[in-house]
Amino acid sequence: MVFDVVKDRLAVWRDRREVARQRLEAADEFTWVWSDTVNPCSHEFGADLTCRETNTLATLFRLFHHWNTANQLQKEHERGPNCNNAEPHPEIVEEDQ
Template structure:
Protein backbone atom coordinates (compact mmCIF):
# COMPACT_ATOMS: atom_id res chain seq x y z
CA UNK A 1 0.00 0.00 0.00
CA UNK A 2 2.83 2.42 0.78
CA UNK A 3 4.32 1.85 -2.70
CA UNK A 4 1.04 2.94 -4.22
CA UNK A 5 0.92 6.02 -2.00
CA UNK A 6 4.52 6.84 -2.87
CA UNK A 7 3.74 6.63 -6.58
CA UNK A 8 0.65 8.75 -6.06
CA UNK A 9 2.70 11.38 -4.22
CA UNK A 10 5.30 11.45 -7.02
CA UNK A 11 2.53 11.87 -9.61
CA UNK A 12 0.92 14.69 -7.62
CA UNK A 13 4.29 16.44 -7.35
CA UNK A 14 4.84 16.08 -11.10
CA UNK A 15 1.38 17.46 -11.85
CA UNK A 16 2.01 20.41 -9.53
CA UNK A 17 5.37 21.08 -11.19
CA UNK A 18 3.72 21.04 -14.63
CA UNK A 19 0.99 23.39 -13.40
CA UNK A 20 3.60 25.82 -12.11
CA UNK A 21 5.59 25.60 -15.34
CA UNK A 22 2.49 26.28 -17.41
CA UNK A 23 1.56 29.23 -15.21
CA UNK A 24 5.08 30.65 -15.53
CA UNK A 25 4.95 30.27 -19.31
CA UNK A 26 1.57 31.98 -19.46
CA UNK A 27 2.77 34.82 -17.21
CA UNK A 28 5.86 35.27 -19.39
CA UNK A 29 3.76 35.42 -22.56
CA UNK A 30 1.43 38.04 -21.09
CA UNK A 31 4.30 40.20 -19.87
CA UNK A 32 6.22 40.04 -23.15
CA UNK A 33 3.18 40.48 -25.38
CA UNK A 34 1.51 43.26 -23.38
CA UNK A 35 4.42 45.20 -21.91
CA UNK A 36 7.63 44.55 -23.79
CA UNK A 37 6.19 44.08 -27.30
CA UNK A 38 7.92 41.85 -29.80
CA UNK A 39 10.54 44.50 -30.61
CA UNK A 40 13.22 42.45 -28.91
CA UNK A 41 16.14 44.34 -30.43
CA UNK A 42 15.00 47.52 -28.69
CA UNK A 43 15.60 45.79 -25.37
CA UNK A 44 18.98 44.34 -26.21
CA UNK A 45 17.82 40.80 -26.90
CA UNK A 46 19.59 39.04 -29.72
CA UNK A 47 17.64 35.92 -30.56
CA UNK A 48 19.00 33.29 -32.89
CA UNK A 49 16.82 31.25 -35.22
CA UNK A 50 16.18 28.43 -32.72
CA UNK A 51 15.28 30.83 -29.89
CA UNK A 52 12.98 32.82 -32.16
CA UNK A 53 11.17 29.67 -33.26
CA UNK A 54 10.70 28.51 -29.67
CA UNK A 55 9.48 31.89 -28.46
CA UNK A 56 7.12 32.31 -31.44
CA UNK A 57 5.74 28.83 -30.79
CA UNK A 58 5.12 29.73 -27.14
CA UNK A 59 3.17 32.83 -28.21
CA UNK A 60 1.15 30.80 -30.72
CA UNK A 61 0.25 28.19 -28.11
CA UNK A 62 -1.35 30.97 -26.07
CA UNK A 63 -2.99 32.47 -29.20
CA UNK A 64 -0.83 35.61 -29.34
CA UNK A 65 -0.71 35.33 -33.13
CA UNK A 66 0.29 38.93 -33.87
CA UNK A 67 3.13 38.89 -31.35
CA UNK A 68 4.44 35.58 -32.73
CA UNK A 69 4.17 36.78 -36.32
CA UNK A 70 5.85 40.12 -35.59
CA UNK A 71 8.64 38.45 -33.64
CA UNK A 72 9.34 36.01 -36.45
CA UNK A 73 9.12 38.70 -39.14
CA UNK A 74 11.44 41.03 -37.21
CA UNK A 75 13.94 38.23 -36.72
CA UNK A 76 13.94 37.15 -40.35
CA UNK A 77 14.58 40.73 -41.53
CA UNK A 78 17.21 41.40 -38.86
CA UNK A 79 20.94 40.76 -38.65
CA UNK A 80 20.64 37.74 -36.34
CA UNK A 81 18.86 35.49 -38.84
CA UNK A 82 21.52 33.33 -40.40
CA UNK A 83 19.07 30.62 -41.52
CA UNK A 84 20.68 28.21 -39.05
CA UNK A 85 17.22 26.78 -38.55
CA UNK A 86 14.22 27.00 -40.86
CA UNK A 87 11.36 29.15 -39.64
CA UNK A 88 7.90 27.62 -39.81
CA UNK A 89 5.33 29.37 -41.94
CA UNK A 90 3.06 31.76 -40.09
CA UNK A 91 -0.20 30.01 -39.31
CA UNK A 92 -3.29 30.70 -37.30
CA UNK A 93 -5.42 33.71 -36.73
CA UNK A 94 -4.06 37.21 -36.99
CA UNK A 95 -6.28 39.30 -34.76
Template sequence: MIFDAVLDKVAVWRDRAEVRRQRLQAAEEFVWTWAETVDPDSHEFGAELGCNETNTAANLFRLFHFWNTANQLQKEHQRGPNCNNAEPHPEIVAEDA
Protein backbone atom coordinates in the same frame (compact mmCIF):
# COMPACT_ATOMS: atom_id res chain seq x y z
CA MET B 1 4.22 -2.58 2.45
CA ILE B 2 2.35 -2.62 -0.89
CA PHE B 3 0.13 0.15 0.41
CA ASP B 4 3.20 2.28 1.17
CA ALA B 5 4.56 1.69 -2.35
CA VAL B 6 1.23 2.78 -3.84
CA LEU B 7 1.20 5.90 -1.66
CA ASP B 8 4.77 6.68 -2.72
CA LYS B 9 3.81 6.30 -6.38
CA VAL B 10 0.79 8.57 -5.93
CA ALA B 11 2.98 11.17 -4.23
CA VAL B 12 5.42 11.12 -7.17
CA TRP B 13 2.56 11.58 -9.65
CA ARG B 14 1.12 14.39 -7.54
CA ASP B 15 4.50 16.12 -7.38
CA ARG B 16 4.99 15.81 -11.14
CA ALA B 17 1.52 17.21 -11.74
CA GLU B 18 2.28 20.16 -9.46
CA VAL B 19 5.57 20.90 -11.25
CA ARG B 20 3.76 20.70 -14.61
CA ARG B 21 1.07 23.06 -13.33
CA GLN B 22 3.70 25.52 -12.11
CA ARG B 23 5.51 25.41 -15.45
CA LEU B 24 2.32 26.04 -17.37
CA GLN B 25 1.45 28.90 -15.04
CA ALA B 26 4.90 30.43 -15.53
CA ALA B 27 4.58 30.11 -19.32
CA GLU B 28 1.20 31.81 -19.25
CA GLU B 29 2.47 34.62 -17.02
CA PHE B 30 5.47 35.11 -19.30
CA VAL B 31 3.28 35.35 -22.37
CA TRP B 32 0.81 37.79 -20.82
CA THR B 33 3.61 39.93 -19.39
CA TRP B 34 5.73 40.14 -22.51
CA ALA B 35 3.22 39.95 -25.37
CA GLU B 36 2.78 43.72 -25.43
CA THR B 37 6.52 44.48 -25.30
CA VAL B 38 7.49 42.87 -28.62
CA ASP B 39 7.54 45.46 -31.36
CA PRO B 40 9.27 45.94 -34.70
CA ASP B 41 12.98 46.67 -34.54
CA SER B 42 13.37 45.69 -30.89
CA HIS B 43 16.67 44.04 -31.90
CA GLU B 44 17.99 47.61 -32.04
CA PHE B 45 17.47 47.70 -28.28
CA GLY B 46 19.56 44.60 -27.60
CA ALA B 47 17.21 41.69 -28.26
CA GLU B 48 19.40 38.97 -29.74
CA LEU B 49 17.42 35.80 -30.31
CA GLY B 50 18.76 33.05 -32.49
CA CYS B 51 16.57 31.03 -34.84
CA ASN B 52 15.76 28.34 -32.25
CA GLU B 53 14.92 30.86 -29.53
CA THR B 54 12.75 32.88 -31.91
CA ASN B 55 10.82 29.80 -33.00
CA THR B 56 10.33 28.73 -29.38
CA ALA B 57 9.10 32.15 -28.26
CA ALA B 58 6.86 32.56 -31.32
CA ASN B 59 5.32 29.13 -30.79
CA LEU B 60 4.66 29.98 -27.14
CA PHE B 61 2.94 33.24 -28.10
CA ARG B 62 0.86 31.40 -30.72
CA LEU B 63 -0.16 28.77 -28.19
CA PHE B 64 -1.76 31.55 -26.12
CA HIS B 65 -3.28 33.14 -29.27
CA PHE B 66 -0.96 36.16 -29.41
CA TRP B 67 -0.67 35.78 -33.19
CA ASN B 68 0.37 39.34 -33.91
CA THR B 69 3.12 39.25 -31.29
CA ALA B 70 4.45 35.95 -32.62
CA ASN B 71 4.41 37.20 -36.19
CA GLN B 72 6.13 40.48 -35.30
CA LEU B 73 8.81 38.63 -33.38
CA GLN B 74 9.44 36.24 -36.25
CA LYS B 75 9.42 38.95 -38.96
CA GLU B 76 11.79 41.08 -36.91
CA HIS B 77 14.14 38.16 -36.40
CA GLN B 78 14.17 37.17 -40.06
CA ARG B 79 15.15 40.67 -41.19
CA GLY B 80 17.54 41.26 -38.30
CA PRO B 81 21.24 40.49 -37.94
CA ASN B 82 20.78 37.32 -35.87
CA CYS B 83 18.95 35.19 -38.42
CA ASN B 84 21.42 32.83 -40.02
CA ASN B 85 18.72 30.36 -41.07
CA ALA B 86 20.19 27.79 -38.66
CA GLU B 87 16.79 26.15 -38.70
CA PRO B 88 13.62 26.77 -40.69
CA HIS B 89 11.04 29.15 -39.30
CA PRO B 90 7.35 28.27 -39.15
CA GLU B 91 5.10 29.87 -41.72
CA ILE B 92 3.72 33.20 -40.56
CA VAL B 93 -0.06 33.04 -40.32
CA ALA B 94 -2.36 35.98 -39.68
CA GLU B 95 -4.46 34.12 -37.12
CA ASP B 96 -5.38 30.70 -35.86
CA ALA B 97 -6.65 28.85 -38.92
Protein backbone atom coordinates in the same frame (compact mmCIF):
# COMPACT_ATOMS: atom_id res chain seq x y z
CA MET C 1 3.35 -2.54 2.68
CA VAL C 2 1.74 -2.51 -0.78
CA PHE C 3 -0.45 0.36 0.33
CA ASP C 4 2.65 2.38 1.30
CA VAL C 5 4.22 1.82 -2.12
CA VAL C 6 1.03 2.93 -3.87
CA LYS C 7 0.76 5.91 -1.55
CA ASP C 8 4.38 6.90 -2.29
CA ARG C 9 3.88 6.59 -6.04
CA LEU C 10 0.73 8.66 -5.81
CA ALA C 11 2.63 11.36 -3.92
CA VAL C 12 5.35 11.40 -6.60
CA TRP C 13 2.70 11.64 -9.32
CA ARG C 14 0.99 14.54 -7.52
CA ASP C 15 4.33 16.33 -7.13
CA ARG C 16 5.05 15.95 -10.86
CA ARG C 17 1.58 17.23 -11.75
CA GLU C 18 2.07 20.24 -9.48
CA VAL C 19 5.43 21.05 -11.08
CA ALA C 20 3.88 20.68 -14.54
CA ARG C 21 1.01 22.98 -13.51
CA GLN C 22 3.46 25.57 -12.19
CA ARG C 23 5.51 25.41 -15.39
CA LEU C 24 2.43 25.87 -17.53
CA GLU C 25 1.29 28.79 -15.42
CA ALA C 26 4.75 30.39 -15.65
CA ALA C 27 4.80 29.95 -19.43
CA ASP C 28 1.37 31.54 -19.69
CA GLU C 29 2.46 34.48 -17.52
CA PHE C 30 5.66 34.85 -19.56
CA THR C 31 3.73 35.10 -22.82
CA TRP C 32 1.47 37.81 -21.36
CA VAL C 33 4.38 39.80 -19.95
CA TRP C 34 6.41 39.58 -23.16
CA SER C 35 3.41 40.45 -25.32
CA ASP C 36 2.55 43.49 -23.21
CA THR C 37 6.09 44.71 -22.56
CA VAL C 38 8.39 43.78 -25.42
CA ASN C 39 6.02 43.50 -28.36
CA PRO C 40 6.75 44.38 -31.06
CA CYS C 41 10.45 45.31 -30.88
CA SER C 42 12.51 42.83 -28.90
CA HIS C 43 15.81 44.40 -30.06
CA GLU C 44 15.06 47.51 -28.00
CA PHE C 45 15.06 45.29 -24.93
CA GLY C 46 18.34 43.60 -25.82
CA ALA C 47 16.81 40.36 -27.06
CA ASP C 48 19.09 39.38 -29.92
CA LEU C 49 17.61 35.98 -30.71
CA THR C 50 18.98 33.23 -32.91
CA CYS C 51 16.78 31.46 -35.44
CA ARG C 52 16.16 28.57 -33.04
CA GLU C 53 15.31 30.87 -30.13
CA THR C 54 12.93 32.86 -32.31
CA ASN C 55 11.21 29.70 -33.56
CA THR C 56 10.87 28.42 -29.99
CA LEU C 57 9.38 31.66 -28.70
CA ALA C 58 7.07 32.05 -31.69
CA THR C 59 5.78 28.52 -31.14
CA LEU C 60 5.21 29.25 -27.45
CA PHE C 61 3.29 32.44 -28.25
CA ARG C 62 1.15 30.62 -30.80
CA LEU C 63 0.35 27.85 -28.30
CA PHE C 64 -0.99 30.50 -25.92
CA HIS C 65 -2.85 32.28 -28.76
CA HIS C 66 -0.59 35.34 -28.92
CA TRP C 67 -0.57 35.21 -32.72
CA ASN C 68 0.34 38.84 -33.29
CA THR C 69 3.32 38.65 -30.94
CA ALA C 70 4.56 35.45 -32.58
CA ASN C 71 4.25 36.92 -36.05
CA GLN C 72 5.87 40.23 -35.12
CA LEU C 73 8.74 38.47 -33.39
CA GLN C 74 9.34 36.25 -36.37
CA LYS C 75 9.08 39.08 -38.92
CA GLU C 76 11.40 41.25 -36.83
CA HIS C 77 13.94 38.43 -36.59
CA GLU C 78 13.85 37.63 -40.30
CA ARG C 79 14.61 41.31 -41.12
CA GLY C 80 17.21 41.65 -38.36
CA PRO C 81 20.95 41.07 -38.24
CA ASN C 82 20.75 37.79 -36.30
CA CYS C 83 18.86 35.80 -38.92
CA ASN C 84 21.35 33.67 -40.79
CA ASN C 85 18.73 31.08 -41.79
CA ALA C 86 20.50 28.49 -39.64
CA GLU C 87 17.08 26.90 -39.18
CA PRO C 88 14.03 27.21 -41.38
CA HIS C 89 11.34 29.45 -39.95
CA PRO C 90 7.73 28.29 -39.76
CA GLU C 91 5.23 29.90 -42.05
CA ILE C 92 3.72 33.05 -40.58
CA VAL C 93 0.03 32.55 -39.95
CA GLU C 94 -1.78 35.86 -39.77
CA GLU C 95 -4.66 34.60 -37.66
CA ASP C 96 -5.66 31.70 -35.45
CA GLN C 97 -6.87 28.90 -37.71
